[in-house]
Every structure is written in C-alpha cells, then in structure tokens.
Amino acid sequence: MDVLIQIVASGLTLGAMYAVATIGLSLVYGSLNMLNMAHGAILTLGGYICYAAIVHAGLHPVLALLAAALVCALVGLLIYFSAALPLLRAENFETNIFIATIGIGSVIENLMLKGFGPYPIPQPLAVDGQVVIGNVHIPLQNVFILGVAIVLMAAVAILLQRTSTGRAIRATSMNREAAQLMGVRVGRVYAQVLALSGALAAVSGIMISSIATLTPVMGGDPMLKAFIVCVVAGLGNVYGAVIAAIALGLLEAATQYVLGVRWSFATLLLLVILVLIWRPYGLFGKQQVVRL
Amino acid sequence: MVDAALDIINASAGYSGRIVLDAIKLSARKGELTAIVGPNGHGKSTLLKAISGLVPVTSGEIRLDGLRIDRLRPDQIVERGVIQVPQGDLLFPAMTVHENLLMGAYANSGRLAERLDFVFTLLPRLKERRNQTAGTLSGGERRMCGIGRGLMAGGEVLMLDEPSLGLAPIVIEHIYEVIFNLRREGRTILLVEENAERIAEHADMIHLLDNGRIAWSGLGAELMARPEIVETYLGV
Amino acid sequence: MTSTRRDILIGVVCLALAIALPLVMPGRYIITQSTLFFIWAIIVVQWNLVLGIGGIFSLAQMALFATGAYATAMLGFYWKMPMLAAIPMAGVVSVAVGMLIGLACLRLRGPYVALLTLAIAQVMYVLIVNDTDCFTTTGGCMPLFGGVRGIGQFGDIGLRALFPSKWYIAHYYVGLALLAVAVTISIVVIRGPLGLAFRALRDNHGYAMSRGISRFKYQLWIFAVSAFFTGIAGGFYAVHFRVVGPTVFSFSTLLFLIAMIVIGGLGSIWGPLLGAAVLMLADEGMRELSDYRNIGLGLLLAVFVIAWPNGLNGWLQRSRAGRD
Numbered sequence: 001m002d003v004l005i006q007i008v009a010s011g012l013t014l015g016a017m018y019a020v021a022t023i024g025l026s027l028v029y030g031s032l033n034m035l036n037m038a039h040g041a042i043l044t045l046g047g048y049i050c051y052a053a054i055v056h057a058g059l060h061p062v063l064a065l066l067a068a069a070l071v072c073a074l075v076g077l078l079i080y081f082s083a084a085l086p087l088l089r090a091e092n093f094e095t096n097i098f099i100a101t102i103g104i105g106s107v108i109e110n111l112m113l114k115g116f117g118p119y120p121i122p123q124p125l126a127v128d129g130q131v132v133i134g135n136v137h138i139p140l141q142n143v144f145i146l147g148v149a150i151v152l153m154a155a156v157a158i159l160l161q162r163t164s165t166g167r168a169i170r171a172t173s174m175n176r177e178a179a180q181l182m183g184v185r186v187g188r189v190y191a192q193v194l195a196l197s198g199a200l201a202a203v204s205g206i207m208i209s210s211i212a213t214l215t216p217v218m219g220g221d222p223m224l225k226a227f228i229v230c231v232v233a234g235l236g237n238v239y240g241a242v243i244a245a246i247a248l249g250l251l252e253a254a255t256q257y258v259l260g261v262r263w264s265f266a267t268l269l270l271l272v273i274l275v276l277i278w279r280p281y282g283l284f285g286k287q288q289v290v291r292l
Numbered sequence: 293m294v295d296a297a298l299d300i301i302n303a304s305a306g307y308s309g310r311i312v313l314d315a316i317k318l319s320a321r322k323g324e325l326t327a328i329v330g331p332n333g334h335g336k337s338t339l340l341k342a343i344s345g346l347v348p349v350t351s352g353e354i355r356l357d358g359l360r361i362d363r364l365r366p367d368q369i370v371e372r373g374v375i376q377v378p379q380g381d382l383l384f385p386a387m388t389v390h391e392n393l394l395m396g397a398y399a400n401s402g403r404l405a406e407r408l409d410f411v412f413t414l415l416p417r418l419k420e421r422r423n424q425t426a427g428t429l430s431g432g433e434r435r436m437c438g439i440g441r442g443l444m445a446g447g448e449v450l451m452l453d454e455p456s457l458g459l460a461p462i463v464i465e466h467i468y469e470v471i472f473n474l475r476r477e478g479r480t481i482l483l484v485e486e487n488a489e490r491i492a493e494h495a496d497m498i499h500l501l502d503n504g505r506i507a508w509s510g511l512g513a514e515l516m517a518r519p520e521i522v523e524t525y526l527g528v
Numbered sequence: 529m530t531s532t533r534r535d536i537l538i539g540v541v542c543l544a545l546a547i548a549l550p551l552v553m554p555g556r557y558i559i560t561q562s563t564l565f566f567i568w569a570i571i572v573v574q575w576n577l578v579l580g581i582g583g584i585f586s587l588a589q590m591a592l593f594a595t596g597a598y599a600t601a602m603l604g605f606y607w608k609m610p611m612l613a614a615i616p617m618a619g620v621v622s623v624a625v626g627m628l629i630g631l632a633c634l635r636l637r638g639p640y641v642a643l644l645t646l647a648i649a650q651v652m653y654v655l656i657v658n659d660t661d662c663f664t665t666t667g668g669c670m671p672l673f674g675g676v677r678g679i680g681q682f683g684d685i686g687l688r689a690l691f692p693s694k695w696y697i698a699h700y701y702v703g704l705a706l707l708a709v710a711v712t713i714s715i716v717v718i719r720g721p722l723g724l725a726f727r728a729l730r731d732n733h734g735y736a737m738s739r740g741i742s743r744f745k746y747q748l749w750i751f752a753v754s755a756f757f758t759g760i761a762g763g764f765y766a767v768h769f770r771v772v773g774p775t776v777f778s779f780s781t782l783l784f785l786i787a788m789i790v791i792g793g794l795g796s797i798w799g800p801l802l803g804a805a806v807l808m809l810a811d812e813g814m815r816e817l818s819d820y821r822n823i824g825l826g827l828l829l830a831v832f833v834i835a836w837p838n839g840l841n842g843w844l845q846r847s848r849a850g851r852d
Contacts, residue, residue: 029639035639035642035643082834083830083834086834086835087833087834087837090837090838091837091838092837092838094638094639095585095794096833096834096837098585098639098642099786099790099829099833100829100830100833100834101830102783102786102826102829103783103787103825103826103827103828103829103830103831103833104826104830105826106779106780106783106822106823106825106826106829107823107826107827107830110820110822110823110826111823114819114820114823164394164398164401167387167391167394167395167398168395168398170384170386170387171384171387171395171398174384174385174386174387175382175383175384175385177346177378177382178378178382178383178384179384179395180344180345180346180366180367180370181344181346181366181370181375181376181378181382182370182395182396182398182399182441182445183366183367183370183371183398183399183400183445184367184398185365185367220650220779221650224643224646224647224650227643227647228643228647231640231643231644261658262654262655262658262659265650265651265654266651266654266655269647269648269651272644272647273632273644276632276635276636276640276644
C-alpha cells in the first residue's frame with residue numbers, strides 16, 4: 001500500500017510536469033503543424049532565468065517565475081517572427097521548421113552552456129517540508145508542483161473554451177481556411193500560441209529543475225517525452241495529451257520502481273512503439289481523410 | 293456606380309504561376325442575387341476565394357462600395373463585411389453548433405444575442421442542435437450551420453459557394469428557400485452554383501464562367517431561353 | 529547532355545580530384561580530415577535516400593551508423609572476428625536494425641517518424657551509457673556495450689601493419705572507395721525504377737498505391753538499402769579511430785549531419801555531398817571558435833533553412849534554370 005502511494009505520488013508529479021510541458025507543444029502542432037524542436041531549450045532557459053532572477057537579481061520567487069515565463073514567451077514570439085513566418089511562405093514547412101528549430105534550440109542551449117557552465121546547479125525555487133500519508137513521506141515540493149500544474153491547466157482550459165481568443169486558436173487548429181473566413185488573423189494566432197507555449201515551457205522547466213537540478217542539457221529528455229505524449233494522444237489533441245501525460249508519469253514511476261531508472265525509458269518507448277503500430281494516429285487521434 | 297456593392301474589374305487570379313481567372317468583369321448589385329454558374333473546375337470557387345483574399349489577385353481590382361479590397365488580408369476583408377460560406381461548409385468539427393455560430397461573429401461581435409436569435413428563427417433546426425458537435429450533424433444540418441455561421445457575421449455581401457452540393461433534393465429546396473428569403477429581405481448575395489436551372493428564376497443576374505472567363509451574362513429568363521448555351525456550358 | 533551522363537561526368541571528375549589529392553597535398557591533417565569527410569558523406573548520401581527521395585522523415589541514420597560501429601567493435605572484441613569480415617557483418621546487422629525501425633515506422637506519417645526514430649536513438653544511448661554492470665573484467669571492468677568509455681582493441685583492417693608510416697593515406701583511399709560505391713548505389717537507386725517508385729509514393733502516395741506500388745515493400749527496401757552502407761561507414765569509423773563510444777550518438781554530430789543534408793539540398797544526388805563539403809569547410813573555419821562551434825553551427829543551420837528553404841542545390845538549379 002505504501003509503495004502504491006509512493007508510486008502514485010511520484011507519478012502524478014511527473015505527470016503534472018509533463019502535462020504542462022506538453023500542452024504548449026500540442027497547441028503549436030495543432031494550429032501551426034509545427035514540431036518545435038527548440039521546446040526543450042526554452043524549457044531549460046526558463047529554469048535558468050528563474051535561477052538568475054532569484055540568485056543574481058534578488059527577486060521574489062513568484063516574480064522570478066513570472067519573469068522566466070515572460071522571457072520564454074518572448075522567445076516563442078521571436079521564433080514565430082524569425083523562423084515560422086518566413087517559412088510559412090515557402091514549401092515543405094513542416095520539414096523546414098523542424099530543422100530550423102533544431103538549430104535554434106542548439107543555439108539557446110549552447111548559450112546557456114556558455115553562460116552558466118556545464119555543471120548542475122540547484123534550482124532555488126523550491127519548497128521544503130513533507131506531507132505524510134500513512135507511512136509515506138511525500139515532499140511538499142511535489143504537492144506544490146501538482147497544485148501549480150492544475151491551476152495552469154485549468155487556466156489554459158478556460159482560455160481555450162471560454163474566450164474568443166481561445167476559440168480562434170481552436171478554430172485555426174481545426175480548419176485554417178475556415179478560420180480565415182471568419183475573420184481570424186491566423187498570423188496572430190500563431191504568435192499567441194508560440195508565446196503561450198514558451199511561457200508554459202518555462203514553468204515546466206522550473207518545476208523539473210526544482211526536483212532534479214539545472215543543467216544546460218536538461219531539456220532534451222522532457223521534450224522527447226512530451227513529444228511522445230503528444231504522439232500517443234494524437235498530435236494536436238490537447239486534452240488527450242494531458243491525460244496521456246499523467247498516464248505516462250504514472251507509468252514511468254511504476255516502471256522506475258519495478259525495473260529501475262535505466263530501463264524505464266526503454267520500456268516506455270517499447271510501449272509507445274507498440275501503441276503506434278496498433279493505432280498509427282495515436283490513441284485518441286483521428287485518421288485524417290486525405291482528399292486526393 | 294451607386295448600385296454595385298461588389299465590383300470585380302478585370303481581375304485575374306491564380307495559384308503559384310497558374311492563372312485560373314482571366315480578366316473577370318462583373319458586379320454584384322446591392323440587394324440583388326447575382327449568380328455565377330458554369331461547369332466544375334473552371335474557376336467559380338477561385339473567384340470567391342479571390343474576393344475573400346485567399347487567392348492572390350494578380351491584376352485588376354476588386355472593389356467594395358468603391359473601395360479596393362483586393363490587396364487586403366482575409367481578416368480585413370471579413371471586417372469590411374464580405375462574408376463567404378465556403379464550399380463543403382468547412383465547419384469546425386469539434387466545436388458545437390453554438391460555438392460555430394459564435395465563430396461566425398468573431399469579426400463583429402456586437403449585438404450577439406440579437407443575431408443568434410435571428411439565425412435560430414431562420415433556421416430552427418440549428419436551435420434544436422445547438423449543443424451538438426458539428427461533426428455529428430447531417431449533411432443538410434451542416435449546410436444550415438454554415439449559412440447560419442455566415443449570417444452571424446452581419447456583413448454587407450454574403451457569398452455562397454455551391455450551397456446545394458451533396459444534398460438531397462428536398463433539403464436543397466429548403467436551403468434555397470432560406471436564400472431566396474434573404475434576397476427578398478434585401479441582402480446582397482453572390483452565389484456560385486453548378487446547376488443554373490434552379491436559380492434562373494430568382495437570380496437578378498447570371499454570369500457564366502467558362503475556363504476562367506465570363507462567357508455570357510444576362511438575366512435568368514434569358515439564359516433559359518437559350519438552350520444552346522445551357523447545353524454547351526452546363527451540359528444538362 | 530542527359531542527366532545520367534552529367535552525373536557520371538561529375539562523379540568521374542570528383543573521383544579524379546580526390547584520387548589526386550594525397551599526391552598533391554600529403555599533409556596528415558588534411559588527409560585524415562578528408563577521410564572523416566568521406567565517412568560523413570557516406571552517411572549523408574545514404575540518409576538522403578530515405579529522407580530526400582523516400583520522403584520518410586527518419587532521424588535514424590545516426591543510430592544505424594552507431595549500430596555498424598558497435599557491431600564491428602563487438603564482433604572483433606568478443607568473437608575476435610577479423611575486421612575484413614566484421615565490417616560487412618556490421619553492415620548486415622545495420623540492415624536488420626534498419627528494417628526493424630522501418631517496420632515500426634510503417635504506418636506512421638511525417639513527424640511521427642522523426643520523433644520515433646529520435647526516441648529510438650536516445651534509448652540506445654541511454655541504455656549504453658547507464659549500463660554500469662561489468663560484463664567482462666579483462667583489462668578492467670567493461671560493460672557489455674562498453675559503457676561510457678567505449679570499446680577498444682577489437683582489431684584492424686591491416687593497413688596500419690602494411691603501411692606503418694602512411695597508413696592514413698591507405699585509409700583515405702579505402703574511405704574514398706567506399707564513398708564512391710555508396711554514391712554509385714545512390715545514383716542507381718535514384719535514377720532507376722526504385723527511385724521512381726519512391727518519388728511517386730512521396731509525391732502522391734494515394735495514386736501510387738492505386739497503381740500497385742506498395743508502400744510497405746518500398747519503405748522497407750529503402751530503409752534496408754540505406755542502412756547497409758551506413759553500417760559499413762560505422763565499421764570503417766571504428767577501425768579508423770580504434771575506439772567506439774557513445775559519442776557516436778552525440779547530438780552535435782546529428783546536428784552536423786542534418787546541416788549537411790539540409791544545406792546541400794534534400795532529394796538531389798550531389799546535394800548531400802555538396803552540403804557535406806561546405807559544412808566540413810565551415811567547421812574548419814569555426815575550429816578557432818571552439819566554444820562557439822555549436823552555436824555557430826545551430827545558427828548557420830537555422831539561418832540557412834530560413835533564407836533558402838530549398839537548400840544550396842535547389843538554389844544552384846534555380847539559378848541555372850534562370851540563365852537558360
């Protein structure tokens with residue numbers, strides 16, 4: 001029983017962090033058809049900015065978090081204007097933007113390597129203390145993360161469902177031409193989505209580094225996992241991605257316990273491969289009818 | 293020209309190097325139903341897309357109430373009141389009927405409740421299905437939702453691309469009843485239709501589009517009186 | 529001049545120049561760098577078959593290269609197999625792995641393939657690096673796949689023994705020969721019926737399928753064909769550098785290769801080679817900047833793709849077309 005609580009606790013925390021990292025990716029792919037390979041670097045950037053804001057600028061942790069989110073939102077905008085916008089005018093957008101963002105991500109990551117050095121730094125935005133359930137001690141930090149994640153996801157859900165901006169984003173994802181005919185300025189939607197994705201990545205990066213540590217290359221793994229979550233859920237399906245993220249977190253916690261950390265990623269991947277062979281469009285994705 | 297809402301003046305348009313429309317000259321007069329007919333694949337949809345700003349106009353002009361709109365962004369054209377109900381509806385499948393209608397009012401959200409009322413009165417089936425996801429509607433209901441969505445925008449000129457496409461005859465009649473009602477109420481309507489017979493009676497002006505050019509223009513009655521045109525171009 | 533004749537002409541000229549190089553500039557640095565260039569060029573040319581011609585968004589090429597390298601090293605280390613046998617075997621192993629990956633990606637489209645292949649490569653890397661159990665203790669603790677330190681002492685193809693002071697020139701010619709064969713195969717595939725089928729599948733796969741071209745069969749074929757020489761390149765890399773470690777999975781190398789194929793132009797025959805040459809030269813230029821190398825590389829890649837979405841080769845073709 002204790003083991004179960006432990007696994008669920010870690011699993012939910014992991015899942016929450018993945019979910020926050022994934023929402024942005026899913027929105028960006030859904031509306032833009034863009035796989036943002038710089039996402040991991042932005043996530044890492046968020047963690048470092050938060051660190052620098054607290055340690056070097058003496059900001060209050062909440063302000064530091066906001067600062068990180070803001071900076072990363074701006075980076076998202078920068079990516080829109082410098083890469084997505086010009087490439088949307090040419091052919092092969094999907095491939096080109098994939099590669100361009102690989103380059104951009106590498107630049108960001110190496111700038112952080114240059115600026116902060118390769119050695120792990122602890123993330124100062126952390127809460128001490130524990131919550132005790134039965135015989136199990138759960139770090140308060142985990143509960144905190146879960147709380148923040150829930151709040152964020154609720155906020156995003158409200159944005160998407162109840163505001164006209166959110167409706168415009170959903171409409172653009174579903175049918176870009178129709179959205180244009182409704183008077184939606186799709187360019188602005190793209191910029192908004194990339195900015196939002198950046199901010200969410202920053203928060204996710206802060207969360208992840210608060211449990212692990214800050215290193216310049218920490219973004220690669222979470223990004224890959226976030227992508228896997230998106231793929232399993234069906235790219236573009238935001239709500240499915242959240243569910244899949246939590247499931248992935250639980251699964252990872254379970255396999256880590258049973259098989260050890262080393263094998264958990266491999267097992268996860270095997271499962272994902274099997275899922276994709278069984279359902280090539282993801283668990284919740286719908287096959288797109290291609291009109292020939 | 294006082295009466296023209298929409299003027300297309302020697303406009304050519306096309307996709308990446310391929311010219312689809314060649315020096316089109318026609319007007320949609322205020323309060324009238326102007327129809328574009330012709331065989332499929334000859335540019336009718338492209339014309340509407342060019343007016344809506346989705347396909348670039350390579351030469352010539354398009355004017356709304358005398359002001360040029362051919363260089364504007366699609367969202368700007370919608371803001372100025374030129375609304376298109378596209379071919380195949382292009383509804384937002386995961387949104388409800390209600391949300392689709394709300395999207396219709398995106399560019400012009402004033403008097404929302406009033407306009408929703410108007411649409412629901414005109415198309416009562418939509419009211420019944422207002423919380424249903426658009427992807428689950430029947431063909432006729434989808435068409436109605438598309439038209440309702442177009443009406444939510446208010447707007448000066450309503451353009452419809454093949455409203456009868458893929459529907460059963462009885463449904464088509466109902467759809468056209470709605471359209472002709474709108475015409476009677478004084479809306480400016482630009483209609484693209486493959487089957488000219490159906491609208492010949494009601495259209496104030498018919499233009500025949502063949503191979504990207506206007507091959508014939510005139511009144512509906514005139515068209516029906518010229519069976520050779522009907523046969524050559526409309527292959528009925 | 530027909531395009532095939534032009535290809536042959538270009539090929540012969542390049543080959544002649546390459547053969548002449550060591551006679552003109554026998555400096556060790558240039559020769560060994562050129563040999564490295566050959567290895568990367570082989571990978572990129574084969575990768576082009578999958579990515580550019582097949583239109584399959586696979587990032588697995590690095591993993592296949594690593595498979596070839598590791599297979600060679602392990603065959604030599606554990607079974608004492610002579611390298612001249614091990615390297616072709618490694619090619620076969622790579623084909624098997626390549627076909628498995630092809631199978632996994634079969635029903636997937638576009639970005640899904642990219643993610644999956646990236647994930648597969650990452651998992652391989654993680655498995656190798658995190659393995660700390662000692663599989664063998666001869667000469668110190670070594671995990672099954674060599675762990676972080678890698679595998680060494682698995683043998684040689686014998687040229688070091690034959691030409692003690694000039695072995696690197698011998699390796700240069702071996703690399704050149706392998707590249708020449710790889711490029712020839714690439715041309716044969718692209719200009720032949722296989723290439724036509726791939727292009728049909730990529731450009732309009734619904735129609736292609738209705739004409740009987742089976743995506744299944746051709747997708748597996750292209751993975752297999754491209755994997756063989758990639759694996760061989762891995763084997764050659766192994767004997768050239770005499771140690772194989774997890775750095776073959778390094779992301780900066782993947783970045784380097786992506787830049788080559790993108791800048792040179794996807795889908796063209798000579799594009800990847802051009803891209804490889806350009807990038808090796810750029811890398812030389814940036815060598816002074818050591819720290820900033822990766823930043824420079826990333827920037828170069830991003831700027832290039834944004835400014836010229838069709839790559840160097842496409843640009844050359846368009847300017848040639850403009851002149852005609």
